[in-house]
Amino acid sequence: MAGILVRASDGVTIVGGGNVTRTAVNEALTLAPRLVAADGGADRALGLGLCPEAVIGDMDSITPKARGAIPADRLHRIPNQDTTDFEKCMGAIAAPLMLAVGFSGPRADHALAVCNALVRYADRRCIVIGGRDIVFAAPPRLDLPVRAGTRVSLFPLAPVRGESRGLAWPIGGLEFAPQGRIGTSNLATGPVTLEMSGPGMLVILPRRALRLAAAALAPGLPGDPPAPEAVRGG
Numbered sequence: 010m011a012g013i014l015v016r017a018s019d020g021v022t023i024v025g026g027g028n029v030t031r032t033a034v035n036e037a038l039t040l041a042p043r044l045v046a047a048d049g050g051a052d053r054a055l056g057l058g059l060c061p062e063a064v065i066g067d068m069d070s071i072t073p074k075a076r077g078a079i080p081a082d083r084l085h086r087i088p089n090q091d092t093t094d095f096e097k098c099m100g101a102i103a104a105p106l107m108l109a110v111g112f113s114g115p116r117a118d119h120a121l122a123v124c125n126a127l128v129r130y131a132d133r134r135c136i137v138i139g140g141r142d143i144v145f146a147a148p149p150r151l152d153l154p155v156r157a158g159t160r161v162s163l164f165p166l167a168p169v170r171g172e173s174r175g176l177a178w179p180i181g182g183l184e185f186a187p188q189g190r191i192g193t194s195n196l197a198t199g200p201v202t203l204e205m206s207g208p209g210m211l212v213i214l215p216r217r218a219l220r221l222a223a224a225a226l227a228p229g230l231p232g233d234p235p236a237p238e239a240v241r242g243g
Contacts, residue, residue: 014085015063017043017104020223020230023135024050024061025095025111026070027119031057037108037138040223040230045102047094050111051075065101066094093119096126099133106134106227108219113139124211128166131208134226136219143219145226147171147210153201153218153225160215161201163192167209175201185210 015021020041024034026049034057038044046054048066052075064071064079068086076084087097095112112123123137124144131146147163153175155161161176165185173180177196180203184190193213203212214222223230 012101013103014065014101015043015045015103017102019043019104020106020108020227021045021102021104023047023095023098023102023107023109023112024054025109026050026053027111027114029053029057029111033110033138034059036219037110040220041104041106041108043104045098047098047112050094051079053111055079065098067097070094093122093126095123096129099126099130099135102133104133106223106230107136108223109135109137112137124164124166127211128209136222136226138216138219141216142213143216143222144211144213145222146208147203147205147212148226149205151201151203151212151225153197153203153214153221155197155199155201155214155218155221157197157199159197159201159218160213161195161197162213163195163203164211164213165191165209166211167207169209170206171210172204173202175199 021043022037022041024046044059044061046061046064049070051061051064051071054061055075055078063083063085065085067088127146136143136145166187168186171180175198177198
């Protein structure tokens with residue numbers, strides 16, 4: 010990897026090359042105002058009238074038009090073919106919170122690669138925003154003030170154990186593993202606390218829980234910071 014290319018004291022929104030809407034990007038930017046694109050995500054950002062402060066990837070998807078619209082010193086090519094553009098971004102950004110949009114498209118292999126990167130970089134707090142759900146790697150302890158009845162799904166990508174409070178089906182004493190027990194479609198009975206024995210667990214929540222999850226993963230970040238620079242001429 011290329012080392013840290015973007016350092017931020019506030020949140021970073023990463024735009025991928027999948028389908029994204031201005032509503033989704035605006036929702037992310039209210040919590041994570043620094044805008045970075047993953048390769049072809051630069052075209053998506055420019056199409057929404059936004060210019061990313063950095064473009065990170067192997068640069069096999071960004072169009073010549075987008076290259077010409079973005080200052081050259083913002084283009085960071087990482088030619089490593091053993092990592093995805095999303096993983097390159099995860100490794101190259103140091104921020105208290107990252108929100109990723111445009112990474113939950115229809116291809117199952119892409120979705121699995123994103124989930125793999127989340128647990129491989131579990132120390133980087135990142136939430137992937139999909140059409141209906143959000144997903145992130147569980148930290149050692151997570152306090153979620155969700156309402157009773159909220160779906161809380163847990164999916165392990167490594168052997169891991171945990172303890173819980175506030176779940177209809179507690180997880181204490183259970184051995185989770187990708188080839189064994191999983192924990193999808195659990196329900197909150199009120200505020201939820203999770204404590205995990207180690208990295209490897211994904212938490213999947215309804216999209217409406219984004220602000221709660223962001224505050225739980227990165228407490229103290231401002232809720233409505235200014236938006237990034239707009240592209241001149243729209």
